[in-house]
Amino acid sequence: MNPKDSTPEIKEFVVISDLKTIKLLLDRTRADIVFKYLVNQEMTVKQLADAMGKKPGTVLHHVQKLNNSGIIKMVRTHETTRGIVERYYRAIAREYRLGITEMMRARTKESSPSNPVQSILVGLSTLGITISEADMKRADDLLSSIMEIEMKTEKLINRSDNTAFQRLPTSTRINVLKSMNKFLLSKNSTYNELIAEWNDLLSQYLNNGKG
Amino acid sequence: MSWPKNNPEPVKRKPKTPQGISALSKDIYVGFKFAVQNFLSYFLAMLGIILLTIIMVVLVLLLVVVPLIFFVGLPTFILWMTSFTVEVGTLEGTMFIAIILMFVLPILGPFFVAYGSLYGLSREIIESEATSAESAFSWYRKRALSLVGGGMVHFLISLAPFLIAIYSIFATSISVPTDEQLRLILPIGFIWIILSNGMLSLTFPGIIDGLSALSAAKRSVRLCCRSPGRVLGSWSVYVVLIGVPIITLIDDPLFDWIQIIPDAYLEPYTVLIVLLILFIVLPAMSITFSRIYLILTAQDESVYDNDDDDNEEYTIKLEVDSDES
Numbered sequence: 370m371n372p373k374d375s376t377p378e379i380k381e382f383v384v385i386s387d388l389k390t391i392k393l394l395l396d397r398t399r400a401d402i403v404f405k406y407l408v409n410q411e412m413t414v415k416q417l418a419d420a421m422g423k424k425p426g427t428v429l430h431h432v433q434k435l436n437n438s439g440i441i442k443m444v445r446t447h448e449t450t451r452g453i454v455e456r457y458y459r460a461i462a463r464e465y466r467l468g469i470t471e472m473m474r475a476r477t478k479e480s481s482p483s484n485p486v487q488s489i490l491v492g493l494s495t496l497g498i499t500i501s502e503a504d505m506k507r508a509d510d511l512l513s514s515i516m517e518i519e520m521k522t523e524k525l526i527n528r529s530d531n532t533a534f535q536r537l538p539t540s541t542r543i544n545v546l547k548s549m550n551k552f553l554l555s556k557n558s559t560y561n562e563l564i565a566e567w568n569d570l571l572s573q574y575l576n577n578g579k580g
Numbered sequence: 581m582s583w584p585k586n587n588p589e590p591v592k593r594k595p596k597t598p599q600g601i602s603a604l605s606k607d608i609y610v611g612f613k614f615a616v617q618n619f620l621s622y623f624l625a626m627l628g629i630i631l632l633t634i635i636m637v638v639l640v641l642l643l644v645v646v647p648l649i650f651f652v653g654l655p656t657f658i659l660w661m662t663s664f665t666v667e668v669g670t671l672e673g674t675m676f677i678a679i680i681l682m683f684v685l686p687i688l689g690p691f692f693v694a695y696g697s698l699y700g701l702s703r704e705i706i707e708s709e710a711t712s713a714e715s716a717f718s719w720y721r722k723r724a725l726s727l728v729g730g731g732m733v734h735f736l737i738s739l740a741p742f743l744i745a746i747y748s749i750f751a752t753s754i755s756v757p758t759d760e761q762l763r764l765i766l767p768i769g770f771i772w773i774i775l776s777n778g779m780l781s782l783t784f785p786g787i788i789d790g791l792s793a794l795s796a797a798k799r800s801v802r803l804c805c806r807s808p809g810r811v812l813g814s815w816s817v818y819v820v821l822i823g824v825p826i827i828t829l830i831d832d833p834l835f836d837w838i839q840i841i842p843d844a845y846l847e848p849y850t851v852l853i854v855l856l857i858l859f860i861v862l863p864a865m866s867i868t869f870s871r872i873y874l875i876l877t878a879q880d881e882s883v884y885d886n887d888d889d890d891n892e893e894y895t896i897k898l899e900v901d902s903d904e905s
Contacts, residue, residue, distance in 0.1 A: 414708045415707070415709060425707075426715035433789070436790070451709075452609070453707070454874040456707060456874065
């Protein structure tokens with residue numbers, strides 16, 4: 370086997386909700402081709418056939434079906450000196466999740482309320498901090514500005530065109546993001562002023578038992 | 581505030597496939613090399629496919645004939661069949677062409693699928709260096725409709741000028757051309773058939789690659805326009821290798837103009853020539869065009885590289901295979 374060490378752009382994970390595609394992956398040989406081999410490296414039909422102990426013709430049929438459905442893609446064609454023209458295939462993602470799109474949408478809706486600032490202000494009451502009507506506008510403005518800067522900073526780091534960063538495992542990526550976010554925000558004077566003001570406001574409620 | 585890019589821009593490759601006589605000779609050489617190496621697979625596959633095709637043709641005919649006999653009765657059917665030639669002779673224009681196509685195309689269908697299945701075997705060989713006779717049946721089954729479609733495209737485009745000519749003769753007052761005139765018209769017709777089929781020569785590899793008949797035909801024409809030397813050059817070689825002996829063996833004064841080799845030289849070897857064409861040249865041709873298709877489409881999608889060490893442009897992602905060094 371001659372696996373090639375190239376790094377085509379592949380996604381961290383892909384959610385498959387199309388029933389036809391899910392059915393396609395229920396076949397053992399096709400599942401092996403994708404999850405056992407092509408998520409890890411690019412391979413030719415011959416390499417796959419050798420690794421799986423199957424006929425190249427059989428593997429070629431499966432590979433064509435997977436390629437047509439978009440689960441894998443051809444990343445390279447290599448012409449050898451013997452005249453063979455090898456096509457290298459690779460999975461489009463490192464991980465596939467089957468048919469959970471709706472569930473994910475529901476979760477996203479739950480975790481992302483339409484007005485996050487208002488939700489936080491209301492949520493603070495569970496900790497005994499109930500913002501008064503008089504301070505509500507100020508609290509709302511402060512929190513909105515803080516969240517806006519945080520989001521902008523995060524977008525600066527978590528860029529889709531930074532393929533090296535996007536290729537990191539999810540947990541590492543989150544930790545790197547947190548760490549760099551903290552650093553960049555600490556250097557932002559406007560953000561620091563807003564945080565100081567927000568902290569003062571919260572302190573008033575905590576120290577004076579305003580809430 | 582800006583964030584420095586820590587990932588280099590991907591290298592923009594300039595895909596380029598070899599062209600010219602060296603590429604052409606390699607395509608033909610590889611075709612024949614693998615056709616000879618896989619002779620047994622092709623031989624057995626073709627025997628099986630020919631048998632299956634005959635069965636299919638009989639089935640197609642039965643599908644038409646049996647209901648007809650059932651409805652009109654056997655004596656009437658026999659009467660119809662005996663008078664059919666005369667009836668067709670009296671038909672004119674569109675009706676004549678429609679009747680011919682109605683009978684010819686269903687019979688040719690299984691042959692198109694059989695021919696296309698060869699490209700399936702060739703694809704396996706050229707992509708993975710191995711195939712087996714039974715693979716042909718798998719391609720026969722899985723790509724049957726598209727292969728029939730591909731054959732129809734070849735057939736109709738090749739014969740379009742002739743069909744138009746036949747229609748014109750019957751529908752208008754143009755007189756039927758004499759043998760003298762046909763000797764002038766036929767070479768032009770031949771050039772059309774050779775050129776159109778040459779441009780469509782990558783249709784079957786495209787169908788095997790999963791495209792529909794029409795998409796494969798369009799892609800074939802596009803690839804041919806981009807690399808005409810490589811596609812039409814290889815096609816011309818096979819036209820000479822297959823066409824010249826066959827036309828030489830046809831004993832008709834109409835084909836006298838193409839008698840390059842005297843009949844007397846080829847006649848004793850007729851059986852050998854037919855066997856060679858069937859079991860070596862046709863497989864070689866399908867391998868050659870499968871190879872050209874894979875290379876040209878790779879260039880299309882900018883994913884081509886090769887083992888040509890002399891050419892730096894090709895060696896961006898080059899790795900020498902241990903078994904080839």
